[in-house]
Amino acid sequence: MTSTLRTLTASLLLACISLPTLAAPQHALTLYDEAPKYPANFKHFDFVNPDAPKGGTFRQASFGGFDSLNPFINKGVAADNLSIIYDTLMRQSLDEPFTEYGLVASKIEKAPDNSWVRFYLRPEARFHDGHALRAEDVVFTFNTLIKDGAPLYRQYYADVSEVLAEDPLKVLFKFKHTNNRELPLILGQLPVLPKHWYADREFTRGNLEIPLGSGPYKVAEVKAGRSIRYERVKDYWGKDLPINRGFYNFDAMTFDVYRDNNVALEALKAGAFDYELEVSAKNWATAYNTPAVREGRLIKEELPNGNPVGMQGFIFNLRKPVFQDVRVRQALSLLFDFEWTNKQLFNGAYIRTGSYFENSEMAARGLPSPAELKILEPLRGKVPDQVFSEAFHNPVTDASGMIREHQRQAYKLLQEAGWKIVDDKMVDKDGKPVNIEFLLAQTQFERVLLPFKRNLADLGIGLEIRRVDVSQYINRLRSRDFDMIVSGFPQSNSPGNEQREFWSSSAADNPGSRNFIGLRDPAIDQLVEQLINADSRQSLIDHCRALDRVLQWGYYVVPNWHIKTNRVAYWNHIGHPQKSPKYDVGIDTWWVKPDVTPAPSTAPAGEAN
Template identity: 40%
Template sequence: MYGDPALPPDFVSLPYVNPEAPKGGRVVFGNTGGFDSLNPFVPKGTPPWQLRFLSYESLMGRSWDEAFTLYGLLAESVETAPDRSWVEYTLRQEARFSDGSPVTVEDVIWSYETLGAQGHLRFRGFQAQVAGIEQTGPRSLRIRFNTDNRELALIAGLRPILKKAQWQGKDFTASGLTEAPIGTGAYVVTDFEAGRYVTLRRNPDYWGRDLPFRRGTQNFDELRIEFYGDATVLFEAFKAGQISAVREFNAEKWLTQYDFPAITRGDVVKSEIPNQRPSGMTGLVMNTRRAPFDDWRVREALLSAFNFDYINDTMTGGVQPRITSYFSSSELAVRPGPAAGRVRTLLAPYADSLPPGALEGYSLPMGDGTARNRDNLRRAMALLNEAGWRVQEGVLRNAKGGSFGFSVLLRQADGEMQRVVDLYSQALRRLGIEVRVNTVDDAQYAARIAALDFDMTNFRRDLSLSPGNEQRLYWGSAGAGQEGTRNLMGMASPAADAMIDAMLTSESREDFTAAVRALDRVLTAGRYVIPIWQYDVSRIAHIRQMKYPADRLPIYGDGVNFMPDVWWYEEE
């Protein structure tokens, strides 16, 4: 995106892999919930989330040790206009689908057009910015853009490539469990039982096994994904040796419950993987399409009533730090105090529409350190009074006599957030607010989220060191009222839209950073999410035979492109 790639044209492997890692072994991972689809590219159904990353590839691939760089994968070369108004790719002659058929320009164009028209919403925003796609040679194609957006030339290289011939005369959107799309990735689904397990095996004829970009990666012969009703059952299965590795997101549990016999014997190893990426946002999101969440004073009151220190101490032993903004713990995070310099210049034209504190400086309410959190509850009540709510006989009511009550929509498997809400509800009841917890299975949860049928729900957005077009999906006004949107809070902010535009048209890293910091101000001061704690260190417990290159960790740390991608199986 800016400057030059870190690796030379003749690099032999990515810097965070073991290029001599052995191939072989079988590992088992666990998911909570179930699945009813093997197609991860369409809106309908719930597929195992890992399929998108294990079985499918794109023209370019990311290095997870660089913030904003792609390298050739299915494409052997890439060319772009100086103004990034078009990008042209030339396919590798050896590129093959898992069934052995060659990847053609026709397959690539069909994939872009089909996903742009029928695929998941996350693919459609890109397609709307494409002026045209045409073949320019036996193995080359050019994509022209209709939008001034310098990141599109990179984003274009990350679309999954599927086989056109597979879907002739078939409905791509209705495949469900009947047929998995054919991809070019190293792993192929070989067996499954709906809702219970999926087995993937490494294709011995995988076309890219000798590419420098793939050297030292995709080392396991077999990956099996088992499904469990909730996280407690999954953890017991891991302790019993039925699962090879788990990611633990609770620091206190990591310290107190990982002392079972397999760890004592050394059969299971605890590994901690640091990272340099932004915190992202995890917490409880409020649906501002519904009253009373459309009033910022109400949202600030609910933030004030959330006793973070007490809840964090109860849930994690106080070990995990608080999320303070969407890009906290990174160079992209909002700086404390009033906006200054380039950030203020970007935000100034939107001063009248900005939430309070965006220009002046905003920080999350801090508790008084006690379990009852009296000072913040008094502040919350004052804000609620200002917004027209009064306590009458123990119930918070508005001028029309309507009571303040709302429901929190959660997955049945999300036991941790259920406990957070239980603790939070105790404080809200003291304000006269009635909270109902509505737990549903994965399918019902996905359907209700897609239909925007919730008051408050759990929320997680992983954010990278190279934010771009996906920010429009997360916060853009265009998706605020659209079913299936990822803009769950329903924010429609001209300032946020403009900051995203500024990010995408920046020609220097300095301007880009200023635009992201300005966006972080708008998001944080908007008070849309009640944040919880950061996952600043990844905690993975795994069988001792699973190894990873601990001496060369990528800046992004752990993720789907770390485990299982760069791990290997080795008997000691």
């Protein structure tokens, strides 16, 4: 080799060494770049029946009503299950904590430094009208959701700086920062909307025009506010993909609207619909004592739930001056007698929720670990002192219904906050009588709130239970026109960007966010951002626990209850795989048994609505 050639070869080698590591397209993404459960050549997920029969109609109940077929905007009430008509770039596996496999995208390429992600689209992907699904549709979707979609999208995609259609089958998302590990997976969940269909339509209108999608189902029939029917797309472009095998087995799915959950339960037992996820412990224990259940025609089953259950509770709206003192919130929390409620109303079926990440390893327990203290120490003086020295526990009663000790503690806290009793009525520090409105849409919650109301009344505090219809409830929720509500903060096994929607100051005034509390706390903002930027699973766990402790000691909600199973009731002509997915009921993998006759409906006409 000549001297010149050796020099040239060495230079080329040095040049290659100096190049950044090139990303390799993958069939799946995981949060911390661990290997996915399923290899690139997998045939189907483990939790499906790959040979499930196709056919039949699956009937479900819907609560409250709807007036829109656009679930992406902050107007109107959208019909149930509209997501089934849209394909996403990727789809999450239901038996892994957070792994996504390509759907519209066949391959995904992520920058080694996490500064961008590229999706390679399947050339066969198309919308229901036959129009090819291409990169311009992905770009249109993203930009439209950012500009005109519900405010949550601007929060969710805040770290995206630019989206580019590099060619008809390649889309590149560039990021503002490189420490948001979850962002490529979040973008994988992007539903793809048809650019050509919206060319002569106003995206921000919430109406009942049947939208165009690309997914396994399409909207076939709409009866305004009463019912919606979806039909399986027989020539669905993605029906043979391994990710879809064993899914989408019903020829049709219907949702009939009920205004009252008790009426809906009776309709289920009469055979008017096929399936219910039961959320009432009382109903589960006592309302299914029917011949159909005893004979095995209507099946009751508890399926394991491996998901964090999050926090459901009576939520204080901190935008209201009455709730801005933490001592007031703690006092009101002392007046909810969970033990009596569980014994008398729930047949002892529930466990009290103590963590915002309940039923997971991310829940704070005991005193903070050294790793948690390292996260929390810079915030000393900005978060409650108890965070560092005490384990949070809910108050516990003897279930007798007599809570005098808790009332004494509550009264002392209220006095410390400047409240006092005048003429048998509690007045706040400004001398105004305390009357709290609890906004409610669910009739079944009234029986839970009435004992709470009595306990508050013993201290001269008025609680008005204001029940409204679903449409009014949603409008008042969006405008933050409430004192207290019952709602929840659902959690996944890999919490991330959605935490901004729950807790961050930037989401407090967004009408579409889930920051119902009205939190505006720089310390919580910092914890949320650190959680999102966690660089390992253990770091994520530590940051979740640290955030959990601060939320617990803030007394922002009166914690409710949870169970660790999914209680389902369904008629025996419906089948499901022997192995349920760990993190979901997996309804999309169920089917109608071709050799079993559906139950005849004995529900009186007009029960729905």
